[in-house]
Amino acid sequence: MGISKTHIFSPRHNELAKAAKVMAHPARVAILEYISKQEGCICTDLVEEIGLAQPTISQHLNEIKKVGLLEGTFEGKNLCYCINREKWVELQQFFNSFFSVIHQNCC
Amino acid sequence: MGISKTHIFSPRHNELAKAAKVMAHPARVAILEYISKQEGCICTDLVEEIGLAQPTISQHLNEIKKVGLLEGTFEGKNLCYCINREKWVELQQFFNSFFSVIHQNCC
DNA sequence: AAATATAATCGTAATATTGCAATATTAAAT
DNA sequence: ATTTAATATTGCAATATTACGATTATATTT
Numbered sequence A, B: 001m002g003i004s005k006t007h008i009f010s011p012r013h014n015e016l017a018k019a020a021k022v023m024a025h026p027a028r029v030a031i032l033e034y035i036s037k038q039e040g041c042i043c044t045d046l047v048e049e050i051g052l053a054q055p056t057i058s059q060h061l062n063e064i065k066k067v068g069l070l071e072g073t074f075e076g077k078n079l080c081y082c083i084n085r086e087k088w089v090e091l092q093q094f095f096n097s098f099f100s101v102i103h104q105n106c107c
Numbered sequence C: 001a002a003a004t005a006t007a008a009t010c011g012t013a014a015t016a017t018t019g020c021a022a023t024a025t026t027a028a029a030t
Numbered sequence D: 001a002t003t004t005a006a007t008a009t010t011g012c013a014a015t016a017t018t019a020c021g022a023t024t025a026t027a028t029t030t
Helices: A011-022 A026-037 A046-050 A054-066 A085-100 B011-022 B026-037 B046-050 B054-066 B085-100
Strands: A070-073 A080-083 B070-073 B080-083
Touching: A011 A085, A011 B011, A011 B026, A026 A046, A026 A054, A026 A080, A026 B011, A046 A054, A054 A070, A080 A085, A085 B085, B011 B085, B026 B046, B026 B054, B026 B080, B046 B054, B054 B070, B080 B085
Parallel strands: none
Antiparallel strands: A070 A080, B070 B080
């Protein structure tokens, strides 16, 4: 994205943007939804479920991991991913409180 | 972003991603918050408020416009931007309902 | 009509993202 | 120890984003 001057923005704005960025790709939205709908942990499936190549899925998973939305075992064969519910709820509230700030009535 | 295979994802996932993308940059988060906190419409200010060059702000505003989050007069001198509240609430609910889907308890 | 103020557009450089093939790594099974 | 199945990493090509200077368009003042 070019230089992206993150330093001129508040930590809150940067955090919100970072959280939003995770959901800013349909593959990641689909992955998140799929995992969150599973009863237990998921093991594979994702590649055929989503329809992207394995390295691509792996990369997207990594992006999701980086914001702390995934939990579980990540190495070796048969990984076990699941949603970090605390973080999930935190994000939900984060977005919600952002959208709740509207003091404006014009136009 | 490379080829970005939007066609393999559901419309809902694509829409959510598109909405999230708008908030996926701190400048746009800051802009949205600033406008939403104004009593009436804003006229300028944004450039010095945010701290980016005028063309850059203009571009960001355009991104926000494209998802329908802005309303008002866009041409000429002294434009008048304000939040499209309907769309705003729609997005809030969109995100919220996405985050509400969690059927999972493991790990 | 000319000057002024404000915002949009264009062009372009720098950087980020997406996606995949090839390869490496890991852990379990044989 | 080998093989096997599953995921991670690397490297790279294609495309998108971010940012801004220069310019252009538009409307208001003078």
